[in-house]
Amino acid sequence: MSDFLDSREEVLALTKQLVGINSIVNTEGEMVIAHSLYTLLASYPYFANNPQHLVLEQTTDDYYDRYNVLAFVKGTKKPSNRTVILMGHTDTVGVDDFNQLHLYAFQPDEWMEILKEEDIPQTARDHLHSGEWLFGRGALDMKSGLSSHLYLIKYYAEHPEELEGNIVLVAECDEEDSSNGILSALTTLKKWKKEHQFEYVAAINADFVAPRYEGDQNRYVYKGTVGKLLPSFFITGAETHVGAAFEGLDPNFVASELTKQLSYNAALCNEAYGEVTVPPVALKQMDLKPAYDVQTALSVFSYYNFFIHSWSPKDVLELLRKQAETAFQHALQTFENRYKEFCSISGQRFQPISWKPRVITYEEMDDMLIKAHGDTYTVHMDNFKKDLLHVDTLDIRMYAARVVEEAWKWMEDKNPTIILFYSSLYSPRIEITGKTKDEQVLIKALEKAVEDIQPNYEHPIVIKNFYPYISDMSFLALSDDDKDLAPVADNNPSWGSKFFVNYQDIRDLNVPVINIGPYGVDAHKKLERMEMTYSLEVVPNLTNKVIQNVLHKD
Template structure:
């Protein structure tokens, strides 16, 4: 059957609606139950009914216990193409009074239309109303991010299983926890080598099926991403010297130093990564807070900042070097300005306003850890502290509290700034054309793009998927420069340590498009997600799995 004759629209739409109906909010029971429900769903497909052992369940990380699902459709030979995506979603709470419909797309669309049509609208809301009234866009929690992508993959493996004389193998992989710490994909990465070896397969490439946003006509949403952006969460834990507010120049406020760090880094376009043929957004602050919880007329001694830093070129070590330089410069600016103010105030009162503070310095979390954990007893005490905080799901809070413990254990005095990483390192990736497997994948994509042009659905080629995704770990063994993250991350849970057996293989992202990820008006463009995307994936799969001439 040719791609043009494959009437997939209705089937892919039905699968999408079914998957969305299973609420799988991250960290809740629905996420824990999803893989088993999907297994039963796939067993209704004739191929899997006859070959139930080709569906495999592996435990992932985290509590409640979640699971990865692998569904294999066998053809001939060892050559295998993977398709991957996550099934967890963000919370439904931002649907507010319509939360009970968040996982029921048909009545949800009618309710959203009724709501939007009843009041004055922002430009964004007016666009959503037009989208829903036009009939092409489908709402629902996870419909865009990313169950319509999973549905395209499921529709393809179902169709592939009906082809006679099929060449190669298709492996569908779906995982939990992408929205938090990618624990599902990182667990699967460790299980894949044994899984493939036991079946005599070689995973030569994979397609991530994550969605993208397009506020236009889809020209940018119908995209092939040759890589994914990387992410770091650097932090600055500031320790000042507190003083009574009536005698401010007897110390220096941690907030002053923190404010200067924030001013120097927040939105600084000089820190935006412009390498690798793309431009990443500049670093943005995720959290800035005084760490005390009581009222005092004393200047704050400690202040915490954490930043989101996206990049696609260079290494994590390169970014950490930049971050340290910015923090050191900000610390110098803050202390020098405060000393000038002290001198000016002394002139006004014709007396000394207070002794100057000690020399300010920046130290790394690794240096702090070495001082604080100087013996086995200290190491055990820190391990006990970390274990007691295991229930904290917020990586920023967990990292802040562990850093604070280390600072107290080391008797660290200010003015000083501790720098490190407050979350999981998502490394960037990009296809390497010198890899023969990547060259084969690109050749298959070019054939699919030619079909899309003929179908009047042209695709664009983009270098980096801009949303943080499991693509950072799919087919990506340990990256150069990652050791600096491991050494400077306080929480062991937030350190990614792929095993030596982790497989490397080329990965691209090709998924549905829509608008307003994670929002009340989240919606996918149905005609593309259900009708075109599965056919594009089929064209790639058939071309990639075909024997070489």
Template structure:
């Protein structure tokens, strides 16, 4: 076997990490081709080449699926992972080691004085393997490859479908594409999905946290955003206009750390919202005030859907602009100056319909096309530019705040109450305690955000229409396959290796947990719950 022993698993993770696949790079494009070639080392895929498939995820990227079909049952476990990693700017002069785990680990041992506290202790222990992607999440992929090979070699009486995708770290384009393909794979191969198994790593919940976590849900993330369109003026005559920065400051302050969206489930709380980005659409410097500013806000969810969030957000935006207007008018009275206008607040849907009525379908579509076709802009920038251009054609509306959604959107999902998941959690706790003296802690909402958000979407929820209607790039450069997601009704769980410091210079993987403990655990779970006599 190629990927069975502890040393073979270490060789595998080092190989996967050496294939630099940072999001948006050439390496991300090449990775699935390299992995496909690697999987052809198994005679099973040489005999069944149609069971290894690439799935177009846009921008030359591909997801890869690899199917083991037992021939004894339709019951199928979907093994979900992502192979892209975040970038490595923080490595600085150490960049040459970032994708060489053994070399980087040795380099850190030779330079321990650069670190202190917990990191230094972990380097000294020899228990950790350092490197970009070791923890998040190429070891999860390595574990799935291990399971796939073992199932093939030992002819397990259950089907495994390995599904590894690009772009989890930015927009999850890979998983959103894969979801659309899964229904076709189900029908093509006659699969009955029994479980989605993700193996994102066990994230620490606080500094120096030694606990091992498993996850029966994944937190949601959504980005309510706003375009503030004021009235330009010369900086020498500030009150003859209305600065968009001034407008934005009211909503930025109201959104930052608000508890308006807070949720608590199973004793877990959503992190508070904050402003992820606030910027000027004016590209040059001049003494003209800015009349168009964009802000993007991060909101985490548990039970709330897109409509719940937008209703609250739109209300906060209206309150913020009301307060802005009141303070602005107070200043005008103090300076004995007439206000330049009354601030309006409109949703993107309202702005779109207003523009459509004024300009007609052809001209409105042309506005969208201008920005949709620009490869130099990401979906967030395109969203703001589209709204901005619409307002430019409807200047009678200004000063104006436009509320909208900017990609990406990760719906929250939870399987904590599912009977099978309860049994798997219980089994995991008892197995780990008996065999490894580890007491796993169940977290009901994985706080690292994951591709599990795109499976098992509530089959009765139609609130996604609010998201669709208020996302300027919807169905052009960005979409979420809600209807396909609603078809994927199966329990899910996230059990992966223990590591520390994801997305940091000191990202590292616990060797014993990754190469011995977790492989044994996952194999035993599959045998306990999915083998048929």
């Protein structure tokens, strides 16, 4: 194609440069890569002449010292306020899986030479020797995608006469943990919208894409994204000496039944527009016993990954309340049956159990305690939360568990209970269906771009509705209304103390967002790798065509 950008070598060089910077999330490397990016962009003549178009900004309300880099280019082809946001994250997951070779994770060429002598799966070996794949931490997730955006921002900085409208680059930190980067960047995006009259009509994320099943040759682009919640459970039992096991109820036993009920349960997959989320899986299950003794645990804390396409946080709470009640009932029934069997073989007298399944939300418990104890309770809990903030070892999930544990001490009825709450950030689901004019334009622009590129690429480029992994796409638009969002705050014990998300900032922007990202396999793994032709050539050109199609108005 005559308008096909020759991007491969430059995007590859940028990718290797970025991979070479250790920017593991929640480390000093996030600050280093941001300063490096800023220095790189500042060296371009456009930004040297327009320094106000480039900023290095520290994240707000963040425990770590880290930064975002934001930049924009104003096109001169035709006056227009229409603006496309290009976004990508600078951080990576860790490299513990590389063991003693962890330093090579950031040196792609050296790492690939080492891998030639390693015992690796045949598919990875074939990729390694093909010359078409780049290995290394962040090569796929997502420094090659960010490099594609950097290539385009540089291209239009050099050729603003080819740009009708504007493009904004957001290179944000902390995508792999709590999304502090993009949440901080929202303030600047809103400020620029007002100062420069930017009309944000689309956003393009460049996070990685991967095969969805064995033998899948499709290269996917996504309209919208999956949402993610972290439903959490504080489970209390009835303590007893292990020598009198049936005189109490071990909360670990109930928690095990709950995990059995929730994990891999297809009934908890959310279908929308013919696409289905993966079911929940446990990410943590632990009792809160501080040390060894022969008493059963007082409580257990567990949480589960939960993806959504159309359900709201409110829907999920009600759904999981029923699932927890079922699990609790199963646990008590099994307990009773085993108690009867024990009595039968031991000759002891069976005593019917008095416990009943009880599942309440954190919001319900908090309301009960406020009614029962008033200001005495609320003042105590406010002080407790403030003091707990100084415990550096607690992430927001464990912080939430400790708040629930403290509140439980105020409950007069100490019968075994499951308390359901959220203990982390809600990454909102986004549906892009054509319900607004901007969505209609973006969908049409994407379809036309794929149509133009496909004849020049051997593998099918397939458009899907929901990006299937967690990403910062979630924080540019909202598909939930305020009523459905309310439980996110009301049922999170950390809300307003350990963390807070101003979802109104997202609603104020509400930019339709798609994902066009590099293709590869084994993201977050030792053999993470990116396929070069699609990632370095197709992705920048596909993205560029969407930009042109969106910004051009007949």
